[in-house]
Amino acid sequence: xKYEAVIGLEIHVQIKTRTKMFTxxxxxxxxxxxxxxxxxxxxxxxxxxxLNHTAIEKCAKLGxxxxxxxxxxxxxxxxxxxxxDSPKNYQLTQNEQPLCLGGRVEIELPGSARNIEGAHRWVxxxxxxxxxxxxxxxxxxFDTLIDFNRAGVPLAEIVTEPDxxxxxxxxxxxxxxxxxxxxxxxxxxxxxxxQLRCDANVSLRPVGSDVLGTRTEMKNLNxxxxxxxxxxxxxxxxxxxxxxxxxxxxxxxxxxVESGTSFSLRSKEEAHDYRYFPDPDLMPVQMDRARVAxxxxxxxxxxxxxQRRYQQDFDLPYTLTSVLCVSRELSExxxxxxxxxxxxxxxxxxxxxxxxxxxxxxxxxxxxxxSVSECPLTPAHIATLVRVVDEGVISKQIGxxxxxxxxxxGEMPDVIVxxxxxxxxxxxxxxxxLCREAIAxxxxxxxxxxxxxxxxxxxxxxxxMKATKGKANPAxxxxxxxxxxxxx
Ligand code: ADP
Ligand code: MG
Numbered sequence: 180x181k182y183e184a185v186i187g188l189e190i191h192v193q194i195k196t197r198t199k200m201f202t203x204x205x206x207x208x209x210x211x212x213x214x215x216x217x218x219x220x221x222x223x224x225x226x227x228x229x230l231n232h233t234a235i236e237k238c239a240k241l242g243x244x245x246x247x248x249x250x251x252x253x254x255x256x257x258x259x260x261x262x263x264d265s266p267k268n269y270q271l272t273q274n275e276q277p278l279c280l281g282g283r284v285e286i287e288l289p290g291s292a293r294n295i296e297g298a299h300r301w302v303x304x305x306x307x308x309x310x311x312x313x314x315x316x317x318x319x320x321f322d323t324l325i326d327f328n329r330a331g332v333p334l335a336e337i338v339t340e341p342d343x344x345x346x347x348x349x350x351x352x353x354x355x356x357x358x359x360x361x362x363x364x365x366x367x368x369x370x371x372x373x374q375l376r377c378d379a380n381v382s383l384r385p386v387g388s389d390v391l392g393t394r395t396e397m398k399n400l401n402x403x404x405x406x407x408x409x410x411x412x413x414x415x416x417x418x419x420x421x422x423x424x425x426x427x428x429x430x431x432x433x434x435x436v437e438s439g440t441s442f443s444l445r446s447k448e449e450a451h452d453y454r455y456f457p458d459p460d461l462m463p464v465q466m467d468r469a470r471v472a473x474x475x476x477x478x479x480x481x482x483x484x485x486q487r488r489y490q491q492d493f494d495l496p497y498t499l500t501s502v503l504c505v506s507r508e509l510s511e512x513x514x515x516x517x518x519x520x521x522x523x524x525x526x527x528x529x530x531x532x533x534x535x536x537x538x539x540x541x542x543x544x545x546x547x548x549x550s551v552s553e554c555p556l557t558p559a560h561i562a563t564l565v566r567v568v569d570e571g572v573i574s575k576q577i578g579x580x581x582x583x584x585x586x587x588x589g590e591m592p593d594v595i596v597x598x599x600x601x602x603x604x605x606x607x608x609x610x611x612x613l614c615r616e617a618i619a620x621x622x623x624x625x626x627x628x629x630x631x632x633x634x635x636x637x638x639x640x641x642x643x644m645k646a647t648k649g650k651a652n653p654a655x656x657x658x659x660x661x662x663x664x665x666x667x
Contacts, residue, residue, distance in 0.1 A: 182383040187341035199331035201228030212326040222267035234333035242279030253278040254463035264313035277308035346410040393427040493523035519562035555589030564592040
């Protein structure tokens, strides 16, 4: 029997706010353990929660970015369980009336080759609800350590429909989702810092069936490559069980990075095990429609929409648009440069090739320059560089050198050109002498060119460019060589 995999993901995203979900205690990654707590976080008797409005607004904004409907009213439930990561013995969450309903995310599957656009499809969401992050447990050989810094951090849980069918789709979804969240400024989605975490639900069913099979839920997937590996492992495990005539047990499993396998943690709990009930200390939240409309108006353009617009408006190829739109920062840098000098293709090329190359080299050397905002270049640097090349002041080749220089010094390109004497040489007499020399030294190339091989001219240009250190105006050089050969 052939099986189809069915995958649904639950993604937890820490919402970037100054303070926690129900108290004014701050949160910052990497602070000394248990330094960011207070009586509310620690669940001391007599404390009461106070709602963080920014967290609600940011979660609503996330929902709008993902095409959800924002509920008229959302409310808070207690999810009761005993575990040391939660001093109150319950987690505040939204079970019955979540803030965001439905939604969908456009994904792009990998193309047939690198740099080739792949197929697009939409993945349907079920809901997004808000909850509080539990504390963090670290298991050591003989101890378990508890850090409550993370406890109470606003967490959005994005739940997809069981709508994906391969690890490839799940990875494409997570990448698209992460881009959308970062674009909207909800979170930086750094998985190493636990800002985005994913649980994967996987089941199999016979191909052609539309009944869902029994699923397992995989926890502890803290990188996209782990999500991919864990899903593939689980599909294989379930296939083997079904083929051996066995049944799948509904259970929660833990992915073990070291061994590249998973093991059963516990049989799957049911919703009623948690004895959900409305929190008596928090009022339902009435969502102000005018405010929701304002939030919708503040949304940035979605990355894939932006990519299509660049393709259409600027006639840029996919290889460039896909790079420019990877980050909102980079695409805004590109658009700002266009305002100074409207040459989209040349500017896009400098950003996608030279700028990204220098940024990654700088980060490898351990410098702090990793992102566009941290490097000394402004959009005006690149726009001006393209302009001086377009105006024929320097050649394209020299432009590449100027780029490196301005990346290192922050100096404007026209200043560098002036200071280093890089102006393209339009001095005909000097270049003409060099051309004559090149022609005299390479009879073979001359006769090949005369016989109709245009490329043979390059062999003559080389020495002239070398002698002028690349400063000869290429168009002029071309013309001069042809004239001299014709006349010879
Ligand atoms: P729970 O109550 O355990 O959280 P939900 O119904 O909320 O269960 O679903 C959690 C996730 O599991 C969702 O992403 C959903 O798409 C996915 N899911 C549910 N049933 C299946 C299934 N049979 N196969 C794969 N994924 C599933
Ligand atoms: Mg769930």
